[in-house]
Structures are given as structure tokens and as C-alpha cells.
Amino acid sequence: MLEIKNLHASIGGKEILRGINLTVNAGEIHAIMGPNGSGKSTLSYIIAGRDGYDVTEGEILLDGKDLTALAPEDRAAEGVFLGFQYPVEIPGVPNTTFLKEALNSIRRHNGEDELDAMQFVKMVRQKTKELGISDDMLKRAVNVGFSGGEKKRNEILQMAVLNPRLAILDETDSGLDIDALKIVAEGVNKLRSPDRATLVITHYQRLLDHIVPDHVHVLAHGKIRRSGGKELAMELEAKGYAEFDEAAA
């Protein structure tokens, strides 16, 4: 479903990604691990199409379609969802307004009928119920005054509503205590789907105790240095990333 081929990218002339190759099939969860500064978050931003990064070589294919020339909103409409490490506050905009606008923008883009207020509310209440999220969160302004855990749960709610083909969860565990982490992981697991490819980006193994990946990749110095099963995560936990520093050096 997601195929990244020989992806090179740079910021301001400095090369950050140096030839990434990665294939994630529908229904699979892949974890990308790596030391700080290895290019993990950059990879997620580049897939989502954030301004400021130059893709100098390679392709990002989703269901066979190259995304690299598309605007972020068009990639979202194609089914790319990025769960942010630091979800952004939008003061004065209620979560429902935001979610409805997002969903209907994507539906419009894909030639589907927009949901009216009633249909939307019904759908979103169903999702909050499934995820065990309080409806109160819908009325509040997007992420404003949310705790770290609430922000991450809001990301999961958005993912549930937008139902993406590709979900990228960038350092979803950062800033969460163990209880919040469990709740968020539970949400991700509930949203596991045979139709969806999921990319979990994390520094630590602990998230992977709760979201069990099919494959684990180590990203260091802009390249995938090693790939394996979930046992690779355990190995990294024990040995750290030191060997990859040397490999690059």
C-alpha cells in the first residue's frame, strides 16, 4: 500500500534522508525506531508534505500513486494521516467544527457527499463511544487546555473520524505517563484494520509493548540500517542505538 523508493530529502541543502526504501502493506503495522536526530520525524513530515523540505530523489507511492508533488491537504484526501508528536492548539475553533470541516473537505475532494450536521454528530458520537472518549472533548477548542494525554487521544479520535489509508503516528508516546500511554495504545489497536497501513515512529520500545508491530526498522543517519520483527525492538531496548552510530561513522 505504502511504497517509499529511494527517498532522498534535504532541508536548506542539508541532506536528512539518504535513500529510504520501505514497503508497508495493508493491515500491517511497522515501527520505525532510531536515535534522536536520525530523521524519523522528518520522514513523517515529508510523507505528509510539510513545506520546507526538498525531496531531491525518489518516490512516495500510496496505492501506486506518487504523493511527492501534492499539497498536504491533497495527500490527506488521498488517505494520509499524521498523528502529531505535538498536536497544535487552534483557539476558538471547537473540535467538532474542525473535524467536520476536515472530513467534509476530504469527502468533497473524493467526490463524496458531505455529511450534514446531524449525520456528522451521529457518526462522531459513535466514534467517541467506541474509543471511550468523553463527548465533552468535542465542544472544546482544538487542543486548547488539553493535557498531554487528551491531546494524543484527540489525535486518535481524528484518525477514527477520517479513517485514513495510511496512519503515521509520530512519537505518540512522548509526554505520556504509562496510564495515558495504555489508553492511547488501546485506541490505536481498536483502529487496526486490514485496509490500513500504519507507521509507528518511536524512540522507545515501551510503546511497542502495547502496539505490537509486524515489522521494526531502525532509521539512523537518514537510512534504514536494519529491519526485523518485533524482537528487534527488544534488542534495541537492551543494547541502545550505539552500534548504529558506529555504522554511520
Place this chain on the structure above:
Amino acid sequence: MADTAQLTEQKQELSNDMGGEKYKYGFVSDIESELAPKGLSEDIVRFISAKKNEPEWLLEARLKAYAHWLEMPEPDWQKVDFAPIDYQDAHYYSAPKSAADGPQSLDDIDPEILETYKKLGIPLHEQEMLAGVANVAVDAVFDSVSVATTFKHKLEEVGVIFCPISEALERCPELVKKYLGSVVPYTDNKHACLNAAVFTDGSFVYIPKGVRCPMELSTYFRINEKNTGQFERTLIIADEGSYVSYLEGCTAPMRDEHQLHAAVVELIVMDDAEIKYSTVQNWYPGDKDGKGGIYNFVTKRAHCRGTNAKVSWTQVETGSAITWKYPSCILSGDNSVGEFYSIAITNNMQQADTGTKMIHLGRNTSSKIISKGISAGKADQTYRGLVRISPKADGARNYTQCDSLLIGDQCGAHTVPYIESKNMNAVIEHEATTSKISEDQLFYLRQRGIDEESAVALVVNGFCREVLQQLPMEFAVEAQKLVGISLEGSVG
């Protein structure tokens, strides 16, 4: 509470509907007009007065104002930049020929005028109003005259007078004579003085003692004829214990030359009465290079005469090449309350210098100012506000919050608060912030599928939410769309 919740929910739904439209009110209606000869003189003042069959006292007042205007300097303290106005290069009276004798029944109105209001989304047929959800009476002012006022008779049943000011001169001359110019004297400033000399039409409202006006009242101002100015005069009197919510909207065709709109609005509020006055100003702003557009030089002031009187100004200023207005409150009555909620949006080459004055004279008077300024393109805007506490205003309180939002790096936003307190007991709070729409916010919204312009509109609507919520439902819908439309082309 249920109503409020419902309203809030409905308002939340609005933001979906921000399509890509530019200034859609820029059309010209092909209507034969009767015009006064170009230029300004004592003869023109007499011409206007004669057209309106005015009483002698009013003609004298106009001539006095005109004489004063000749001597008066232009205000020069505002932070706006424009070439001097050639006052001799405009018509000071323009009326559709069919409406020259004042408002008639709808059957007599030029179909082209009816069509104009239909295009603007202002229904003048009462049955259309009743069929719809809106519960609003409309006074439609076309260039210099009122062409129709709806629901007059229904309002009369409860004693509410809502009519063009020229008609009020016949129906209740004593009220007009007593209050016209009592809040904004002709000596106030050059623009108000010009208005006092050449004002043509505008709305008059009287709400009798203890009456809660059963519907929203609104005036819809339309400038159509080229090379004209519009100088309307609005006078609203809320007698003891009464309440009224009044709305005004404004649009004009797109033209290459500037047109002057110098209005005066006076509100008089007695004991325990309340006036809620809302404006959605969408005059033609000029093109992106600053060619054309309306000069919106307006003096609006409320006088809270009575105890517990309350005035609330809400304005959404998105149009005009230049906006110069400071809806103000004179709080004479003890415990009287003044509020000012403002959204000012300037894009491209637009300029705005706007704010309010809260003059605390009575004891325990309180005022609240919430100003949201959004500047984009090469636009420049200033919040200018005065809070004055007189020595006798024991227990007076003011809270001011001024927030500015900048889009892009070529626009400007300025906050100029004046605070004059002569009473040691007064409590005055002032908060101000300036922020930019962040890259992070835009990327976050776009990542969720929302295109860049809609993302900006969403962030700005959130920024303005506190003020948008003050608007009556019918206007909130329109205003929220306007916010998005006004900022089109400001990013990317």
C-alpha cells in the same frame, strides 16, 4: 440556556460554508436616478432639505452645520493615509426616480430595486420573511432615500416606530427635534458636521416604555449611483425599560473611484433600557492595488441617560478602503453599561483606524471592550480606544482586551489605548496581544484535509469567536462567511 446552546451549535456549523467568492456585491443596478448637481454649497443643502419637505428648524440646523463645516479642519490624528477628498466632485443627493416621493407600497417600487435587494439577499416582501426563519424588519436605504420599510404595521401594534428618518419628521417631529444631534452635535468632527448639513435618509426607531421589540430591526444600506456619497442618519430611542436589537448591513458596487460614506448614528437609552446595535460592514474595499473603495467615515455614539441603561455595540468591519469609526458610549446613568465588540479585517491595501470611547460619568458604570483586529496583505490597522473616568464616577470599571492577528509579513497592526482616570476608585484593566497565524497551525489543519484558505478562515473565525457570538443568528452566518471571503488571497 437551551436556545443559547442551539445557537452555539448552529454557529459551529457555519464554518463549512466558506466557498471561493470574491466581492459578490459589486454589481451595479440599472436604475434611473434623480441626482443633485455635483458639488457642495448652501444651495445643495437647501435642495436636499426641499426634497425632503423639511420643517424650517431643520433647514436652519443644516445651514448652521454647513457654515461650521467650511471652517472646520479635517481630523488628522488617525493613522490612515489618503489624498485629500475633493468635496466638490460628488453628488450629495441621489434617489431612484420611482422613489423620489418617499417609501410607497412594494407594488410601486421599481422592480429593478426589488431585484437588487433580492440579489443582496435582503427580502423586502413580508410574506417571504414570514415563510423563512428570519424574524427581521428591514428598512432599505438606496443611495439617498429609503425605498421600503417592512413590518411597519406589525411594529406599530406594540407602539414601536420604525421608519425612515424623513418620515419620522412627519410622524413624530417633536421626538426628532428633541434628540437629533443631542448625542453627536454638528460640532463634533468634520465628517459628522458634513452629515449634519447634507444627511439624506436613515432609520428612526422609537421603542416605547416597557416594550421589548418583538423582532430584530435592520437597515440595509446600498450605494448604487456613481460619484455619490451616502450620508445617512440613524436615531434610536429606547424609552424606560425597553429593549431592541438593531442590525445594519452595507454594500456598494465595485468602482474605480473612491466614494464617501459619512454617517452619524445616535442612540438614546433611558432607565433600565437596552439597545443592542450590530453592524456588518461590507462596503466595497477597492481592488488589491488600492484602486477604488469606500471611505467609511462614521460617527456612532450612544448616550446611556438612565439608571441601569445598557448599550452593546458589535461591529464586523470587513469592507471599505478606509474605515474610520469609533462607536462610543457616554455612561451618564448610574449603573449603566457600555460594551464594544469589534472585528476589523483589513486585507490588500485596506486601512482601518477604529475603536471606541467609553466615557464614565455615572456611579458604578461599567464598560467592556473586546477588539479583534486581523490584518493581511499590505493592510494597516489601528485600534484606538479611550476610557475616561470622571471624578464622580465612583466604582467605575472597565475591561479592555485588544487582540491583533497578522497574516503575512507586510501588514501592520497597532494598538493605541488612551486611559484617563480622574477617580481613585476606578478599576481599569487592559490586555493586548499580537500574534501571527503559525506555520504549525496551518500545516496541522492542512494535514487534516483542509485547504490553505479555509484553514486561515478557520483560525481567524476561532480568533474572532467571542465577538461573532455576540451577533444575532441571521448576521452571524453572514459574518462568518465574510471573514473567510475577506481574507481570500492573503496566503499562498
